[in-house]
Amino acid sequence: MEPRRLAVVSNRLPVVLTRENGSWSISPGSGGLVTALGPVLRDRGGLWIGWMGNTVEALHHSPLPADLLNRGAAETGYTLKPVSLTDEDLKKFYYGFSNEILWPLFHDLPTRCNFDPGYWKTYREVNGKYAQAVVEHTDEEDYVWIHDYQLIMVGRALKQLGVSRHTGFFLHIPFPPLDVFLKLPWRFEILDGLMEYDLVGFQTARDRRNFLGCVKALKPGTRITGRGSVSRLVTPDRELLVGAFPISIDFMEFSHMASSAAVSWQAQMIRHKLPNRQLILGVDRLDYTKGIPNKLLALRNALERYPELRRRITLIQVLVPSRKTIKEYALLKQEIERLVGEINGEYTEVGWTPITYIFRSLDRSQLAAYYRACDMALVTPLKDGMNLVAKEYCASSTTEDGVLILSEFAGAAVQLHHGALMVNPYDVEGVANAIHEGYRMDLRERKIRMKALRRSIRKHDVFGWVNSFLRAGIAKDLRSFPHLEFFVPAPQEAS
Ligand code: GDG
Numbered sequence: 001m002e003p004r005r006l007a008v009v010s011n012r013l014p015v016v017l018t019r020e021n022g023s024w025s026i027s028p029g030s031g032g033l034v035t036a037l038g039p040v041l042r043d044r045g046g047l048w049i050g051w052m053g054n055t056v057e058a059l060h061h062s063p064l065p066a067d068l069l070n071r072g073a074a075e076t077g078y079t080l081k082p083v084s085l086t087d088e089d090l091k092k093f094y095y096g097f098s099n100e101i102l103w104p105l106f107h108d109l110p111t112r113c114n115f116d117p118g119y120w121k122t123y124r125e126v127n128g129k130y131a132q133a134v135v136e137h138t139d140e141e142d143y144v145w146i147h148d149y150q151l152i153m154v155g156r157a158l159k160q161l162g163v164s165r166h167t168g169f170f171l172h173i174p175f176p177p178l179d180v181f182l183k184l185p186w187r188f189e190i191l192d193g194l195m196e197y198d199l200v201g202f203q204t205a206r207d208r209r210n211f212l213g214c215v216k217a218l219k220p221g222t223r224i225t226g227r228g229s230v231s232r233l234v235t236p237d238r239e240l241l242v243g244a245f246p247i248s249i250d251f252m253e254f255s256h257m258a259s260s261a262a263v264s265w266q267a268q269m270i271r272h273k274l275p276n277r278q279l280i281l282g283v284d285r286l287d288y289t290k291g292i293p294n295k296l297l298a299l300r301n302a303l304e305r306y307p308e309l310r311r312r313i314t315l316i317q318v319l320v321p322s323r324k325t326i327k328e329y330a331l332l333k334q335e336i337e338r339l340v341g342e343i344n345g346e347y348t349e350v351g352w353t354p355i356t357y358i359f360r361s362l363d364r365s366q367l368a369a370y371y372r373a374c375d376m377a378l379v380t381p382l383k384d385g386m387n388l389v390a391k392e393y394c395a396s397s398t399t400e401d402g403v404l405i406l407s408e409f410a411g412a413a414v415q416l417h418h419g420a421l422m423v424n425p426y427d428v429e430g431v432a433n434a435i436h437e438g439y440r441m442d443l444r445e446r447k448i449r450m451k452a453l454r455r456s457i458r459k460h461d462v463f464g465w466v467n468s469f470l471r472a473g474i475a476k477d478l479r480s481f482p483h484l485e486f487f488v489p490a491p492q493e494a495s
Helices: 032-041 056-061 068-076 087-106 117-137 154-160 187-194 205-218 251-259 261-273 292-305 327-347 364-373 388-396 428-440 443-459 462-474
Strands: 006-012 015-020 023-028 047-051 079-083 143-147 166-170 199-202 223-225 230-234 239-244 278-285 313-320 355-359 376-379 403-407 421-423
Touching (some): 006 032, 006 117, 015 068, 023 068, 032 388, 032 462, 047 117, 068 079, 079 117, 087 117, 143 462, 154 166, 166 462, 187 205, 199 205, 205 223, 205 230, 205 239, 239 462, 251 261, 251 364, 251 388, 261 364, 278 292, 278 388, 278 428, 292 313, 292 327, 313 327, 313 364, 327 355, 376 388, 388 403, 403 428, 403 443, 421 428
Parallel strands (some): 006 047, 006 143, 047 079, 143 166, 166 199, 199 239, 278 313, 313 355, 376 403
Antiparallel strands (some): 015 023, 223 230, 230 239
16 A cells, blocks of 8 residues: 555644634644654644544634634644534543543553443544544545544444545553453443554553453454564454554654753753752653652652752652543642642751742743753653653753653653663652662763663654554555645635
């Protein structure tokens, strides 16, 4: 197959539409998927299908100007095709099935699940809406790459519409082991849905193994062959490939940004304002999988058990607002802020506060400045598909002397465990010890470790990730979708 265009389908389009003083504006979105796929699609004339972040009801009162998405497309070099969702869709498909069921279950946290039977119907219907958009905007020559847990049933919906497309699916979050997956009331449907794609990609070999374990147990007629990182599954009515493709970042982009004059200056300013100490950075979306309370307890433990750290370290914790309307997330925010308050209350002295807490999204150059300014990064998720923050921190450590403290339960641990200080995020004393060890680590060891980390991330960057997926899916790589010198976006229908 010689694919004509790459069509990416994800829950959200990679842009944020905001309305201020009566007029709409468009800006780049943030988050793992956007960071990874933005540079890959840029100027290749493909398309991105997704929800634009505002429901039908919201847009009814203030409609979008017809050319707004075209303006975004002209900047990014790919076409944006919106999917319309209602308030009810959003409630049951996104907040409900995706984030109260699949998200906690796939992160091994079944007790956080709300298996409300009402969510499933809407999840399938909304996946049908995305499938409909795929039918409208692509043809059989395109390669359709569907992303993440919100859209597992799109392949099945395409089949029900009688439409044939070359499809790949990539799961950005972990895939759970059999005993956890079995708890899902729709386990057969979800497994069947995944097996509808031509290629299914996971972040790590462990996720792939977990998936194959579920297939063996729940679909006993399936033959599994192949040894390397990609297996072939043969069922009585179809064949598919299943592989592990660890996602990464645009290493050179982060490295260049971090060494630019503007970011170097901002980093110096941060250091100047927090002098005579080592800075430790935490950057997390507000989410219970990111292990933020555990991290704060570990910091408290370190300050308690290692008094020499007092006045000598500051944790800069950036917390990015997320899933604002879910009650659990609001409670988590309260818990984090209570802990920050308690720890600062206990240990602050004149001229020194142990935690600098930032609750907002930063722009990319500010984020790079924090990466560059901090002597250590503390990345301690309880479970994470990959964790790009860990990789971005290393790519931005252009002086090669940063220390990465990393959770064993991040997908990134497979690749980074040689250079990072590895921790079990549930082990408060263990994380505290790692903070102390990082603080005392001499420059020589810091450099050896960080050089190895940077080498590995440079070698396995986001372009390598896409190429390995495309090679497995269609025996092609990004060169089949060459850079365009001029990109003219397709006309946008008003929606
Ligand atoms: C999911 C999986 C997997 C963060 N703060 C700001 C900001 N960010 C960007 C970071 C990074 C991204 O958001 C976060 O990516 P993570 O990988 O850490 O986490 P998730 O958002 O949960 O992503 C995860 C990922 O998908 C990719 O497959 O690694 O396991 O859960 O890129 O830079 N960006 C900006 N301002 C911020 O304040 N601009």
